[in-house]
Amino acid sequence: MSRLLPFLGFLLLVVLFGFGIWWNTQHDQREVPSPLINKPAPAFVLPRLDDPAQSVSREALLGKPYLINVFASWCVACGEEHPVLMADGKSIGVPIIGYNYKDAPDDAKAWLAQHGNPYDTVIVDQEGRTAIDFGVYGAPESFLVDGKGIIRYKRIGPLTPEAIEKELKPAIAALAKEKP
């Protein structure tokens, strides 16, 4: 038995190693779970991209759920996500608010003109100050906010058709059921 001990120790390390590899394929190591889930979305007042004189606030959006999608024209992963939003955006059943993050408004407009605009409204946070309140650390990120202004779901990284089907749509369906 004691002869086998070192071998068993080695086997244990191999199992641990294998588990580590498996775990890392299942989880995004860079993903930071948002502490804002099930907490009120931070207050914001941000100008609209198409008309900077008008602004959109958290209060103005209360009453109906919506999806905030953080994007920027400089963001490569946003370019991957964009066709998905173009294709599936209308089918999710809630308005999508584009959150233009640290971008030049002209670049953002050109980007949307070129690739299409899946957003109901686009708001601009050129400084990225409000984004800090949202805990944004990269684009794209998406927040599902319910009618009471509570963040219910967050997706870090591009929305994929799979993520929309398996995570976003069930989350939206759950919101619809809650309504009395």
Added chain:
Amino acid sequence: MSRNPFAGAHPVRDSAKRRGLDRARGALLQIVLLFLVASLAVAQAIDPLPFKDHAQEVRFQNLTRELRCLVCQNENLADSNADLARDLRHEVFDLMQQGKSDDEIKQYLVDRYSDFVLYDPPVQSSTLLLWFGPLLILLAGATVVVVTVRRRGRAGTTAMEDKPTDEGDDW
């Protein structure tokens, strides 16, 4: 005109020599400038902020060293060149100007980015293994050593004159 090659009075040769010297001096100056620019570039990773005094700057440096940059996750806020890190440094600076304490500033960031921003994670149920795991492994190792030493000691006293056991080969 002197034929002596060592005479420095030859106008043409003299100016040629000077040109060579100037060129060498120019190259040296360029190298010095290059180093200067390089060191400036490093210094500008930490953008200058208008601190009230040196004490506040030290406090700022210490605080940002304890906070993790979320974009390049193996760097702290103080060292990171990422755009977001710069924004967060400014945020920390502004909060300091508002008279917030270090703990309040940390809490501000934790509220937005979770405990992940802290390089010194708090002791709580989810971090117990992180905090005390090494101690557990140390204890396990110590137990193995104690058990082995005892067993060998016993084997040594009873079976010393007997044929040697192969016990020792395993370890």
